[in-house]
Amino acid sequence: MASTATVTVGTPEAVVERLGSAFPGVEAEVLPSGWIRVRIDRERLADFARFVRDELGFDYLSNLSAVDRQAEGFEVVLHLVSIGAGHQMAVYTRCPRDDARVPSVTPIWPTANWHEREAWDLMGVRFEGHPDLRRILLKENWVGHPLRKDYIDRRLPRQRQTRESYRPDRVNTTTFDVGDAPAGADGQASGPVRRVLEVPDAYTPRSGVVVNMGPQHPSTHGVLRVLAEIDGERILKCEADIGFLHRCFEKIAEGLPFPSVIPYTDRTDYLAGMTNELAYCLAVEQLFGIEVPERASAIRVLMAELQRIASHLLWFGTFSLDLGAVTPFLYAWREREKLLDIFETISGARMMYHYVRIGGVRNDLPAGVDRQIRAFLDSFDANLDEFHALLTGNPIFQARTRNVAILSKEDAIAYGASGPTLRGSGVAYDLRKAHPYCGYERYDFAVPVGETGDVLDRYNVRMEEMRQSARIARQALEGLPEGDFMGKVPRRWKAPAADAYSRVEGPRGEVGVYVVGDGQNERPWRVHWRAPSFVHLQLLPVLGTGLLVADVVAVIGSIDIVLGEVDR
DSSP states (O other): OOOOOOOOOOSHHHHHHHHHHHSTTOEEEEOTTSOEEEEOOGGGHHHHHHHHHHTTOOOEEEEEEEEEOGGGOEEEEEEEEOTTTOOEEEEEEEEOGGGOEEEOOTTTOTTHHHHHHHHHHHHOOEEETOSSOOOSSSOTTBOSOTTSTTTTTTSOOHHHHHHHHBOGGGOOOOOOOGGGOOBOTTSSBOOOOOOTTTOTTTOOOSSSEEEEEOSEEGGGTEEOEEEEEEETTEEEEEEEEOOTTOOOHHHHHTTSOGGGGHHHHHTTSTTOHHHHHHHHHHHHHHHHTOOOOHHHHHHHHHHHHHHHHHHHHHHHHHHHHHTTOOHHHHHHHHHHHHHHHHHHHHHSOSSOOOOEETTEESSOOOTTHHHHHHHHHHHHHHHHHHHIIIIITOHHHHHHHTTSSOOOHHHHHHTTOOHHHHHTTTOOOOHHHHSOOTTGGGSOOOOOOOSSOSHHHHHHHHHHHHHHHHHHHHHHHHTOOOSOSBOOOOSSOOOOSOEEEEEEEETTEEEEEEEEOOSSOSSOSEEEEEOHHHHHGGGHHHHHTTSBHHHHHHHHHHHTOOHHHHHO
16 A cells, blocks of 8 residues: 655755665765655665655655666666655665565555566566565566576577577476575576466465456457456456567667667557657657757657547547447547548558657658648547547446446555556546656646546546547647757767666556666667556456456456557
């Protein structure tokens, strides 16, 4: 549960002062961006985390990732937010290579559960005190941890890498404690092997029958496996099993020049390519200190809001299909096709755009596309009213969504919910308002919120968000400044020895990109993608327990996941 402590400090400088008093010797400073940067020993991390949550109001864990610093060991990075005060803090702690352990912060921020499992799975950092530290994206008999810098060096030649890395002969169905995990042939710990269906410790039925929903199921919107224990139609317990679509995006990014990573971001959340490109480019621009022209920023806002509408339209159509209504899907698809025509006119593509570039956008808006956009916006409010008339007031739809899967404010914050999922629980937190980027502070729009946090509230928030996005898009188009659409970028992309973290408000919630440079190469040393769908799937056991099997379909639809960004 999230702390209910009130924020007792008013400025980032006051936060640093409090930290210095409570933890003598801690390295803390306020960066020009306003972020608070803290370096602390791993032995004090657990006490530090509890202090900043309870005493300083950092109730929201945005991201947790790990970086392989080679001879310097591993660095675990936490990005924290105080929703009430608006402060942002980056916390760094290190552990040696031969003793890659840090305390788990899952008891403090429950959303850290899957973040820590991912860092263990791909980097090999063990989180002591974690309730269930096992692989999450890779198969449990995978050897080693692929994001370690020495992983490729210890493997066979590249042409045999994939075939040899997966070793069926190394399957071990015994459950090990985290500290006793067996070592692989390459000297890296292969991890605590805990096979969900074979080892009772991982999933112990109480009185029902364990059934699988997916991984190939029309209502899971991709290759998601839901493991549910049921008693008749009632769900006693459920959990999500992911990783079926893992494409090694973060590993691939380490081998490419900074600009060449952009097309891969389109393929994470493939329904919000413009948003993903923007999130990555903002992080790289922050890392290199690149300034973006005002015209380019306005075009970015325009494209991001049209992308939000297109994504929400697809969600509306598929959500209605999930609940048995076919007609709304056809109406939503009609409007989405108009937006895809606009995207194609501007970028040349209907889905994988590669339009937002580091420093601006690839090309200016083509002549005449403004009329095309205005024609869509002029009719959209009436079409949105038509959607409501088709579905929202339907008594069957109301029965399927009202007071179903209620998510409290406290749980929403504790589990790292964002976007419509967080705002549906009554938390008026939107990155475009709280931490504006691309000039969002100059736009006039409302932040819709729910009241009870049920499926219906999350539905209503998204529906109203489409109206507000159309409002922002109109302002961006009418106030489009003159000037360049591309800023000055370096001829060589030699990255500074620094890091940067960008946060943008995507259709599904907060998209975070953590980029690290090494000061020597033209490639990122580390890229980590904070995907809202990945974070929100942790809510499935919280929301699904006690519901009917059919309600799970409504729950998954209400958090609007895309498996491409879950698995990356």
